[in-house]
Amino acid sequence: MTVFFALVRRELGGVFKSWVGYVVMAVVLWQLGWSLLNLISRLSGTSVTVPLPQLFYQSLYFWMILLTTAPLITMRSFASERASGTYEALMTTPVGDVQVVLAKFTGSLLFYLLTWLPLLGVLAVLREVTQEPAFLEPNSTGGAFLGILLIGALYLAMGCFASALTRSQMVAAILSFMLGLGLWGLSLSSAGDRPALGPWGPVLDHISVIRQMTDFAAGVIDSRHLVFLIGGTFFFLFLTTRVVESRRWK
Amino acid sequence: MDATPIIEVIDLVKQYPGRTALDRLNFVVGPGEVVGFLGPNGAGKSTTMRILSGFLPATRGTARVAGYDVFHEAEEVRRRIGYMPENNPLHLDMRVREYLKFRARLKGLGWRRRRQRIDAVLNQCGLTEVQNRIIGQLSKGFRQRVGLADAFVHEPDLIILDEPTIGLDPHQIRAVRALIKELGRKHTVFLSTHILSEVEMTCSRVIIIHQGRILAADTTDNLERQLALDGQVIAEVAASAESVAEAFRDFPDLEALDVTVIDDDFVRAAFTPRNGHDLRALIYDQVVQRGWKLRELTRSRHSLEDIFVHLTKNRKEER
Numbered sequence A: 001m002t003v004f005f006a007l008v009r010r011e012l013g014g015v016f017k018s019w020v021g022y023v024v025m026a027v028v029l030w031q032l033g034w035s036l037l038n039l040i041s042r043l044s045g046t047s048v049t050v051p052l053p054q055l056f057y058q059s060l061y062f063w064m065i066l067l068t069t070a071p072l073i074t075m076r077s078f079a080s081e082r083a084s085g086t087y088e089a090l091m092t093t094p095v096g097d098v099q100v101v102l103a104k105f106t107g108s109l110l111f112y113l114l115t116w117l118p119l120l121g122v123l124a125v126l127r128e129v130t131q132e133p134a135f136l137e138p139n140s141t142g143g144a145f146l147g148i149l150l151i152g153a154l155y156l157a158m159g160c161f162a163s164a165l166t167r168s169q170m171v172a173a174i175l176s177f178m179l180g181l182g183l184w185g186l187s188l189s190s191a192g193d194r195p196a197l198g199p200w201g202p203v204l205d206h207i208s209v210i211r212q213m214t215d216f217a218a219g220v221i222d223s224r225h226l227v228f229l230i231g232g233t234f235f236f237l238f239l240t241t242r243v244v245e246s247r248r249w250k
Numbered sequence B: 001m002d003a004t005p006i007i008e009v010i011d012l013v014k015q016y017p018g019r020t021a022l023d024r025l026n027f028v029v030g031p032g033e034v035v036g037f038l039g040p041n042g043a044g045k046s047t048t049m050r051i052l053s054g055f056l057p058a059t060r061g062t063a064r065v066a067g068y069d070v071f072h073e074a075e076e077v078r079r080r081i082g083y084m085p086e087n088n089p090l091h092l093d094m095r096v097r098e099y100l101k102f103r104a105r106l107k108g109l110g111w112r113r114r115r116q117r118i119d120a121v122l123n124q125c126g127l128t129e130v131q132n133r134i135i136g137q138l139s140k141g142f143r144q145r146v147g148l149a150d151a152f153v154h155e156p157d158l159i160i161l162d163e164p165t166i167g168l169d170p171h172q173i174r175a176v177r178a179l180i181k182e183l184g185r186k187h188t189v190f191l192s193t194h195i196l197s198e199v200e201m202t203c204s205r206v207i208i209i210h211q212g213r214i215l216a217a218d219t220t221d222n223l224e225r226q227l228a229l230d231g232q233v234i235a236e237v238a239a240s241a242e243s244v245a246e247a248f249r250d251f252p253d254l255e256a257l258d259v260t261v262i263d264d265d266f267v268r269a270a271f272t273p274r275n276g277h278d279l280r281a282l283i284y285d286q287v288v289q290r291g292w293k294l295r296e297l298t299r300s301r302h303s304l305e306d307i308f309v310h311l312t313k314n315r316k317e318e319r
Helices: A002-016 A019-043 A052-058 A060-084 A086-091 A097-116 A118-130 A138-165 A169-191 A200-207 A209-217 A223-248 B045-052 B074-080 B096-106 B111-124 B140-152 B170-186 B196-202 B220-230 B241-247 B280-290 B304-318
Strands: B007-016 B019-029 B034-038 B060-065 B081-084 B158-162 B188-193 B205-210 B213-219 B233-238 B254-261 B266-273 B294-299
Touching: A002 A019, A002 A060, A002 A097, A002 B096, A019 A052, A019 A060, A019 A097, A019 A118, A052 A060, A052 A209, A060 A086, A060 A097, A060 A138, A060 A169, A086 A097, A097 A118, A097 A138, A097 A223, A118 A138, A138 A169, A138 A209, A138 A223, A169 A200, A169 A209, A200 A223, A209 A223, B007 B045, B019 B045, B019 B205, B019 B213, B034 B045, B034 B170, B034 B196, B045 B060, B045 B158, B045 B188, B074 B081, B081 B140, B096 B111, B096 B140, B111 B140, B140 B158, B140 B170, B170 B188, B170 B196, B188 B196, B205 B220, B205 B304, B213 B220, B213 B304, B233 B280, B241 B254, B241 B266, B241 B280, B280 B294
Parallel strands: B034 B188, B034 B205, B081 B158, B158 B188
Antiparallel strands: B007 B019, B007 B060, B205 B213, B233 B266, B233 B294, B254 B266
């Protein structure tokens, strides 16, 4: 266990000692700020029928944060160690492959959650401005953070997988961004509920992260969403472990 | 020596697509030895070390460290080795002590032993003064010492060092070599290098590898002896060329004699012995008997460099 914590600490330390950590935090703050401005400007003048929190979690700004931060946070995890050679030093200590993968993932997840903390402030401001008690209401806020955690975990697991495949951080970031964008794009296409989708409609609806986030934000915790997100996370972590192990395949 | 060998390599083969990096390697390193693994760049040194450290699998063959198979019992092996990879990769954003603490934790040292060992290796490597500096801001010599400190912080059975002095200036090289020598007193050390003098200075035994094959494996002295078969003796005496040739004409151990005049008084005679005999005493006696002045008497020793060139040249001619 001390080995695991040492690795997690190293992972977090690496984020804070490089520019990436601060850039990610700045980007998140900037996007949260924009989403706040956007929401306020949309509220002024026109009346909206959709519940306000839903409007927030469906906005492009919210998804931009997820789509951009996960690749930036995880691109370092394996790729940078491979490029600098410290990967070889790490993998020749008596540390297991699974331990390394889980530690890198946990470190990324902790940092990711940290970057989301300012959201609480944004919600408080929105509640103040709109006088809408739905913002910062315990159930929906808890649900929203659970959604952010679980969807984020899936995106970060995809990022770890992409990072394990290459020694270039750039390639890792692009790959993981494309994976994330793909899933989000599928979710978008199901949002229209077009009949053209035919038999794929229900499938797309099931994997729609937008739909899942809307449910979480409403305080609804659907077990199907949990199974999909947690299962997906473990699937990508499993793939990452296989990639790490593949070095030893003959 | 009845103890299990620390390194045992049997018919080790490593193939990369389209190229054989290691071609049936066989060698043994016993406990307490300091063995140099010598070869030009691309000979297969790093590949061998990566296989020994369990980082890469071999295509065929067996490699054991302290009796454990490097592939099937990788974790046991990793516990017993301290490995410094090529180019000494370090986390440049960490402080020296912090880095060693992190590495010691990965290697499973409890906190009490960790503190004790870190203090010891910092001291031994001359890093105590810079222990709170960021590694990225240290000179290359210091970084190399950090890598070495990491390699033996957990007191492993075997220390594997891949090109430990590459890219250092002469002062730093000297310091690192002294450190390796010191390590060799307590540990088995297996180090690779392409610098011949390094092996002569630090190692008790040398394994020469070229194009994935072992060309020679012996103590440095033995290798020199083997190749010193034609250990030529040079003498400069004050005599005429004819009288020198005449004086040594009937020597049974002399294969050839070549005399050249170098100035008004002295001639330079090159004696090539038969069967590697050392002719110096004989020559001296002869010179004294005849009352000649002698101003030089040397036997050319083959440096490891000659051995290396000789061995690799033969290999090329075979092909």
